[in-house]
Amino acid sequence: MNTVRKSLLTIFLLLTTIISLSYLLGSCRKESRIKELELLQQDIPSGFPVPAYNFSDNPLSTEGFELGRKLFYDGRLSIDNATPCSSCHQQIAGFGTFEHDRSHGVNNSHTLRNAPGLFNLAWNTSFHWDGKYTTLVDAIAQPINGHIEMGESFNGVISKIQDDPAYRESFKKVFGYPFIRPEYILKALAQFIGYMVSANSKYDRYKKGTESFSPQEENGYQVYKANCATCHPEPLFTDYSYRNIGLPVDNFLKDYGRLMITGKAEDSLKFKVPTLRNTYISSNYMHDGRMGTLAQCVNHYRNSVQQSSTLDPLLATGITLTNTQTTDLLLFLRALTDSAFIQDPRFRQPD
Ligand code: HEC
Ligand code: HEC
Numbered sequence: 001m002n003t004v005r006k007s008l009l010t011i012f013l014l015l016t017t018i019i020s021l022s023y024l025l026g027s028c029r030k031e032s033r034i035k036e037l038e039l040l041q042q043d044i045p046s047g048f049p050v051p052a053y054n055f056s057d058n059p060l061s062t063e064g065f066e067l068g069r070k071l072f073y074d075g076r077l078s079i080d081n082a083t084p085c086s087s088c089h090q091q092i093a094g095f096g097t098f099e100h101d102r103s104h105g106v107n108n109s110h111t112l113r114n115a116p117g118l119f120n121l122a123w124n125t126s127f128h129w130d131g132k133y134t135t136l137v138d139a140i141a142q143p144i145n146g147h148i149e150m151g152e153s154f155n156g157v158i159s160k161i162q163d164d165p166a167y168r169e170s171f172k173k174v175f176g177y178p179f180i181r182p183e184y185i186l187k188a189l190a191q192f193i194g195y196m197v198s199a200n201s202k203y204d205r206y207k208k209g210t211e212s213f214s215p216q217e218e219n220g221y222q223v224y225k226a227n228c229a230t231c232h233p234e235p236l237f238t239d240y241s242y243r244n245i246g247l248p249v250d251n252f253l254k255d256y257g258r259l260m261i262t263g264k265a266e267d268s269l270k271f272k273v274p275t276l277r278n279t280y281i282s283s284n285y286m287h288d289g290r291m292g293t294l295a296q297c298v299n300h301y302r303n304s305v306q307q308s309s310t311l312d313p314l315l316a317t318g319i320t321l322t323n324t325q326t327t328d329l330l331l332f333l334r335a336l337t338d339s340a341f342i343q344d345p346r347f348r349q350p351d
Contacts, residue, residue, distance in 0.1 A: 037061035037174065042122065045199035047207065047235050051122035053136055053194060058187045060195060066350070067170045068192025071185060073349045076160040078150035080106045085143065085150075085189070086349065088115045091342055094198065094278035095119060101289025109148040112253055114289030117278055119198040119341065125240045129271045129287040130257045136194055137186045144185075154182040198277055198341040199235075206335070207235075213335065220332025223325045227301075230314060231273045237336065242270035243312045246305035253288055268310045280334045281342065294333055298326055 040060040044051060058064075072089075075081045088103035089095040094117035097103040103111045113129050121127075127139035143149035144157065158180045161167045168178060175184045203221075205211035213221065224232075233239050242258040249255070249269065258267035271287045285291040291300070301319040305311070321329065341347075 037063050040065060040195065043195065043197040045197060045204070045235075048120075048123070048199065049236075052125050053122045055122075055191070055194065058190055060191055061174065063170065064174045064188055064191040065195055067167075067174055068188035068190065069347070070167075070170075070350055071189050072192050074161070077144055077152060077157050077185075078106055079152045079156065081160075082106075083150050088143075088149070089118050091344075091347055093117065093282055094338075094342060095193075095196070095347075096282045096284075097289075098283055101284045105146070105148045106151040107147075109151075111148055112255065113287050114284050116274060117282060118193050119196045119278065120236060120275065121196070122194050123236055126272065129274075130261050131242060131272055132261055136190050140186050140189045140193070141182075154185070157185065158182070192347075196341075196347055198338040200340045201277065201338045202335040203332075204338075214331070216328045216331050217335050219325070220328035220330070220335075223321065223329045224332050227319050227321070228276075228329075231312075232276050237276040238273045240272065242267065242272055244269040244271075244308065244310045245301070246307070246311050246315055246318075247286060247290070247300070248306050250288055250290065255288060257287065266310060269308065270310060276333060277336050278338055278341070280337045294330055295326075298329060302326070 037059070038061055040062055042051065042055060042060060071077060072085045075084045075087075077084060083104075083106045088097050088105075088111070090098050092098055096117040097115040101114055103115045105111055116129070121136055124136070125134075127133040127136065133139040133142065144152055144154070162180050167180070171180050171184055171188075172178050174188065175181075177184075202211055202213075202217075206213050231239055231241070231243060244257075247269070256268050258270040258272075259265070261267075279285070280294060283292070285294070285297050291297050298321070301315065302321055303318065305315050305318040
């Protein structure tokens with residue numbers, strides 16, 4: 001009996017030693033692998049708050065970012081091999097969809113909402129117009145599997161891209177394993193789109209004191225501060241809350257926004273406040289892209305706010321603006337365009 005117990009104890013001790021040794025070895029390997037990567041510093045523009053996401057679970061590196069960039073532009077992530085992320089998220093539109101209210105997905109499908117621009121995402125506290133996703137990685141997984149976006153399975157994506165030796169090598173370098181896993185695809189994509197920061201508009205240069213506003217832009221800035229800044233506050237131009245601004249329901253789409261996530265009547269017709277940065281180049285506005293110009297958006301607040309029980313109290317009587325104030329406000333909104341961002345070679349389709 002005693003000997004049996006002794007040998008059991010020996011086996012147990014041996015096993016724990018092996019397990020802790022391999023754990024130690026594994027973490028050493030992880031550390032030495034990370035040392036081999038060219039680490040990237042998260043870009044936090046001066047004046048921006050602390051980001052909600054700091055990549056602590058996904059160390060940013062040039063290699064990881066470049067891998068994510070390649071995946072972002074790769075049609076093989078979609079079932080028809082022709083609908084990459086970049087088909088809906090186009091750099092020319094601040095990574096929103098240019099010229100379409102709702103984007104085209106695989107098999108002649110249409111998304112139900114307008115594609116938001118992708119930048120400053122590390123500050124987002126939730127994703128999608130109704131805040132359905134709380135993490136960047138979850139928001140990235142959705143379109144790959146979504147039947148009206150890319151319609152592909154992770155096994156399908158992996159079986160296509162693992163035949164590419166350059167991919168195998170990159171994944172091994174960044175994540176340490178020769179096998180491609182869904183988690184690695186998502187993390188690499190998160191490094192690419194999570195690193196995209198836009199903070200070089202005329203407004204930003206004005207704030208730094210390196211450029212000045214015209215008198216009209218200056219006036220537009222004051223109009224913005226008095227009427228828009230509560231929901232669209234500087235410097236990110238959104239407070240990330242959900243609000244009903246009194247748009248009529250589209251009878252075809254029947255989109256009730258945040259209500260569909262929380263199930264609460266008080267959330268009916270509330271949508272996440274979008275940023276106003278780069279809004280001028282986005283070409284379609286509101287959650288379903290129903291408006292084609294910024295002037296239409298401002299006129300909505302002036303003339304067309306619909307009453308309902310969940311209408312935001314700030315808009316109970318709409319927003320009163322003179323025509324001059326409106327023109328100046330529109331000029332201010334244009335000054336939020338970051339043309340360097342939409343031409344930034346780091347974010348372009350890789351060669
Ligand atoms: C077929 C068009 C389409 C494709 C392809 C597509 N998206 Fe989107 N994306 C959208 C639309 C539309 C939304 C808004 C969805 C909503 O709010 O319901 C969106 C939302 C997002 C958001 C949330 C942004 C925010 O501010 O809330 C992220 C992040 C995103 N997409 C990343 C990606 C990535 C990464 C890929 C590729 C893996 C991709 N998308 C592929 C159309 C697309
Ligand atoms: C009560 C909060 C609130 C106020 C005040 C407000 N907005 Fe908005 N804004 C929103 C919300 C919420 C949306 C998205 C609505 C939707 O799609 O259903 C939005 C959408 C927009 C859009 C469309 C952006 C896009 O990417 O589609 C523009 C442009 C805009 N607002 C400009 C302004 C301006 C200019 C003012 C001041 C005159 C203003 N907003 C005042 C909450 C507000």
